[in-house]
Each structure stands twice: as C-alpha cells, then as structure tokens.
Amino acid sequence: MSVAVKIPVALRPATGGESEVTVEGSTVSEVLDSLFERFAELRERISDEQGALRRFVNVYVSGEDIRFLDGLDTEVSDGSELTILPAVAGG
Amino acid sequence: MAAEKLKCKECGTDYPLEALYVCERCFGPLEVAYDHSRLDDRGALRRKIQAAREDVWRYAEFLPLSGPPPGPGNRAVPLGGVPAGWTPLIRAERLGEQLGLHNVWVKNDAANPTHSFKDRVVAVASARARELGFAALACASTGNLGNAVAAQAAAIGLPSYVFIPADLEEQKVLATGVYGTNLVEVRGNYDDVNRLCTELSAEHDDWAFVNINMRPYYAEGSKTVAFEIAEQLDWELPDRLIVPIASGSLFTKVARGFEEWLDLGIVDGRLPVMNGAQATGCSPVATAFGAGADFCQPVKPDTIAKSLAIGNPADGPYALDLARRSGGSIDAVSDEQIRDGIALLAQTTGIFTETAGGVSTAVLAELAARGDIDPDERVVLVITGDGLKTLDAVRDSFARRQIDPSVESFDEAAARAPLSAEAAV
Numbered sequence: 001m002s003v004a005v006k007i008p009v010a011l012r013p014a015t016g017g018e019s020e021v022t023v024e025g026s027t028v029s030e031v032l033d034s035l036f037e038r039f040a041e042l043r044e045r046i047s048d049e050q051g052a053l054r055r056f057v058n059v060y061v062s063g064e065d066i067r068f069l070d071g072l073d074t075e076v077s078d079g080s081e082l083t084i085l086p087a088v089a090g091g
Numbered sequence: 092m093a094a095e096k097l098k099c100k101e102c103g104t105d106y107p108l109e110a111l112y113v114c115e116r117c118f119g120p121l122e123v124a125y126d127h128s129r130l131d132d133r134g135a136l137r138r139k140i141q142a143a144r145e146d147v148w149r150y151a152e153f154l155p156l157s158g159p160p161p162g163p164g165n166r167a168v169p170l171g172g173v174p175a176g177w178t179p180l181i182r183a184e185r186l187g188e189q190l191g192l193h194n195v196w197v198k199n200d201a202a203n204p205t206h207s208f209k210d211r212v213v214a215v216a217s218a219r220a221r222e223l224g225f226a227a228l229a230c231a232s233t234g235n236l237g238n239a240v241a242a243q244a245a246a247i248g249l250p251s252y253v254f255i256p257a258d259l260e261e262q263k264v265l266a267t268g269v270y271g272t273n274l275v276e277v278r279g280n281y282d283d284v285n286r287l288c289t290e291l292s293a294e295h296d297d298w299a300f301v302n303i304n305m306r307p308y309y310a311e312g313s314k315t316v317a318f319e320i321a322e323q324l325d326w327e328l329p330d331r332l333i334v335p336i337a338s339g340s341l342f343t344k345v346a347r348g349f350e351e352w353l354d355l356g357i358v359d360g361r362l363p364v365m366n367g368a369q370a371t372g373c374s375p376v377a378t379a380f381g382a383g384a385d386f387c388q389p390v391k392p393d394t395i396a397k398s399l400a401i402g403n404p405a406d407g408p409y410a411l412d413l414a415r416r417s418g419g420s421i422d423a424v425s426d427e428q429i430r431d432g433i434a435l436l437a438q439t440t441g442i443f444t445e446t447a448g449g450v451s452t453a454v455l456a457e458l459a460a461r462g463d464i465d466p467d468e469r470v471v472l473v474i475t476g477d478g479l480k481t482l483d484a485v486r487d488s489f490a491r492r493q494i495d496p497s498v499e500s501f502d503e504a505a506a507r508a509p510l511s512a513e514a515a516v
Contacts, residue, residue, distance in 0.1 A: 010118065
C-alpha cells in the first residue's frame with residue numbers, strides 16, 4: 001500500500017524540510033518503519049526504546065486517532081493519509 | 092522582564108522565547124523558564140504588586156513578556172486590550188454550611204470581561220504575540236476561548252479566526268460572533284478541531300494560534316488564578332483547591348503558580364491539595380487516576396459540560412502526577428450532578444455558573460460527602476465560567492407562575508402552587 005504521511009513542522013528538519021512523504025506499508029507500524037528507513041533520525045523522535053509511540057505523539061489515519069482504531073496495528077489502505085501531530089492542550 | 096527561555100518539560104532541551112510549542116527532539120511540550128535572581132525582597136515585591144494595576148499584569152514579573160505590560164507607554168504593545176483577571180474571591184458560608192465545611196471560598200472567574208477564565212490566558216498570549224509581531228489571533232475552542240480571543244482581537248485591532256465544534260451552545264456562538272471574528276464551525280468534536288488547527292498553524296505561520304503555537308505563553312496566564320488567591324487570602328495559601336479539568340492546563344498551571352511563589356519565598360506553607368473535576372461523559376483523566384495509570388486513554392466526549400469536552404487531554408499526564416503528589420484526586424460527576432451543582436452554587440452563593448462550574452461544585456460536594464475534606468480546611472472552589480453561557484442546563488429546572496396583573500390572580504396562583512417563605516437551600 002502506498003500511504004501519504006504528513007510531517008509536522010517540528011519534525012521537518014529530520015525530513016530535509018519535506019512536509020509530506022509517500023511510503024509503503026499495510027499497517028501504521030509498517031508505514032512508520034518505512035518512514036524510519038528513509039529518515040533514520042525520525043525513529044527516536046517519534047518512538048521510545050520499546051518501539052511504542054512517545055506519549056506526546058498523536059497519529060491519525062484519515063483523521064481518526066489510531067488509539068480509537070487498532071493502534072500501531074491499524075490497517076491502512078492504498079491512498080490513505082497518515083498524520084503525525086504533537087499533542088496540544090487548550091480549550 | 093524575567094522570562095529567560097522555553098524548556099521542554101520532558102527532556103529539558105532549551106529553546107528561545109519564540110512561537111514554538113513542541114520539542115523537536117522528543118515532541119514534549121515546551122514551558123517558559125524564568126530567571127528570578129534579580130527579584131525584589133518579599134516585602135518590597137508584595138508592596139509593588141499591591142500598588143499595581145488590577146488585572147493580570149500586576150503579576151508581570153511572573154509572566155512571559157520581554158517588555159513591559161501592554162498599554163499606553165509601551166511602544167511594542169500600545170493597546171491595553173481587554174482587562175483580564177483580578178476577579179473576586181468570595182467567602183461562601185452558606186455553601187460551606189450545606190456541605191459541613193467551615194472555610195469555603197469561591198474564586199469567581201465568571202467575573203472576567205468575556206465571563207470565563209480564558210480572558211487571562213488570552214491576555215498573555217495576545218500580548219506576547221504582538222511582541223513577536225503576529226498580525227492575527229486564532230484558536231481552537233470549546234467556546235469560552237473563542238469568546239475571549241474574538242473580544243481581545245477586537246480590542247487590540249487585529250483580525251481573528253475562531254474554530255469551534257459545530258454543536259456548541261448557541262450562547263457561546265453568539266457571544267463570539269458579535270465581536271466580528273471569522274467564526275468557523277467544524278463538523279466534528281473539539282479533538283477534531285484541535286487536530287485541524289494544529290495542521291492549520293503549520294500552513295498559516297503568521298497567525299498566532301493562542302493555544303497552539305503560542306501555548307507556552309498562553310498557559311502561563313492561568314498562574315494568575317493562584318497568585319490572586321494567595322494575595323486575596325492575605326498572602327497565605329489555601330489547604331485545598333477544586334479545579335475543573337479539560338486539557339489539564341489550568342489545573343497544572345494553578346499549582347505551578349503556587350509552587351513558583353513557594354520556591355521564591357513570596358508565600359510560606361505547602362502546595363494545596365489539588366482536586367481535579369471532570370464530567371463522567373468525558374473523564375479520561377479521572378478514569379486514568381482511578382486506574383492508577385500515568386497516561387490517559389482518549390475518549391469520545393458525551394456530556395453537557397461542553398467546555399470540558401476534551402477527549403484527548405494533552406496535559407493529562409501532568410494532571411495525574413499533580414493530583415497524586417499533592418495528596419488530591421481527580422473525580423468525575425454525572426450530568427445530573429452537574430445540574431445539581433449549578434443549582435447548589437446559585438442558591439447558596441448567588442453565583443450562576445456554567446456547566447464546568449457545576450462540575451467543580453458537584454465534585455466539592457462529593458468530596459465533602461465522602462469525608463475527604465477536614466471541616467476546618469481552607470477550600471477554594473474555582474468557578475471558571477458564567478451560567479449565561481449554558482442556559483440549557485437549567486431550562487425547566489424550576490416552577491414558574493404566570494398571572495394577570497391583579498391581586499386576585501396572584502392569590503389564586505399562590506393557592507394553586509404555594510409560595511415558599513424559606514430560602515431555597
């Protein structure tokens with residue numbers, strides 16, 4: 001599956017300034033792995049030592065928080081969009 | 092001024108005092124750090140504060156501007172804007188009596204210009220935004236923040252963009268649109284609005300999203316609730332606070348205000364016990380507290396307390412830590428308890444609060460009933476917004492009589508439904 005990943009401003013230095021990157025994968029976890037293969041620096045910024053997402057990282061598949069889906073195992077379809085965003089407080 | 096840098100709350104990396112809000116290394120939130128080494132001694136500082144203007148800027152030493160407070164004489168920020176803060180701290184004897192408590196105060200932040208505590212955070216965020224040269228204000232809002240941003244932008248002459256969930260209370264929508272803002276209703280809940288605005292803030296880097304790219308400055312404004320309470324209690328700290336939790340920003344920053352003053356010796360004593368209040372229809376932080384977890388599982392909100400309806404609370408981990416280390420708790424109450432809380436506060440203090448205040452009042456009542464509060468403790472109930480913002484919560488909650496303008500008609504009605512000669516509560 002080919003998936004577009006939207007990169008937040010704070011992580012763009014690690015992608016050479018690119019705001020959207022297309023990678024392959026059939027689950028969120030695979031998509032992120034493909035992303036880390038291309039941009040090794042992203043891994044430690046998004047993931048902790050155990051491979052889980054850091055606690056202030058939110059990941060969305062086509063607008064839905066993956067914590068309401070199957071987390072890192074959430075399946076992605078061809079052409080879907082994965083968004084990485086920092087958790088932001090306010091109201 | 093004493094603001095020195097931004098610092099990541101997670102990994103401690105330093106950043107300059109710019110429109111940054113997230114750590115590039117670990118994605119943690121950034122917070123303002125201060126250098127208070129040149130602060131006046133305690134007596135001089137207290138006198139200086141007491142002689143200062145009656146709004147949040149009386150505490151300018153502890154707020155993150157690089158120049159003087161906004162207003163005439165400040166070249167960078169010449170317009171004073173909406174005057175926020177310095178709200179009453181009211182002794183609530185009758186409320187305490189109902190709950191078996193001897194020392195209850197209400198911090199009535201409904202008395203702010205747009206009728207919620209959000210005027211404080213917007214005052215600080217907008218002043219910093221002007222120092223940084225931004226030409227527009229924006230926000231993602233559950234309603235109260237939208238009111239405050241639209242009003243502040245009007246007062247200082249900037250365009251504004253307010254993003255709200257499409258299902259908000261009509262009162263909050265009308266009280267935002269009247270200020271001439273660009274009001275955008277998003278088909279989704281607050282968490283959808285917040286996600287959208289986080290994306291938009293990257294595309295519109297000339298907009299100051301007060302609670303996104305200006306968040307480190309915005310959040311500092313909530314400390315003024317703590318400073319005022321301490322000053323209004325004659326430079327003493329209360330034993331306990333009840334504060335509503337949406338994202339957890341207010342809850343944690345009020346404690347931060349007390350801690351800063353304790354560290355600097357401006358007040359003595361210890362951090363008050365911090366009790367957080369949520370609605371069961373949106374209680375990710377209370378649920379995590381009850382489960383002993385140190386992070387929150389997000390939820391889809393379903394509650395009448397829309398100003399607290401944040402299902403993905405970013406400051407949740409810090410709120411949990413604060414409740415635990417201060418000896419407090421985070422509790423949740425039902426929509427029915429929220430309505431009862433609104434009525435209890437109204438009928439014992441004369442203060443009409445919105446649903447969020449009903450949440451806080453109901454949690455106070457629950458803690459008192461549970462015996463968690465010593466009757467002699469000095470307790471402050473923080474009321475964050477005005478009841479006129481959420482009128483549906485009290486609709487049909489009391490009897491009304493309609494009569495002709497004659498004594499006979501009145502007597503007839505009074506015979507049908509007897510009038511009470513007692514106070515309501």
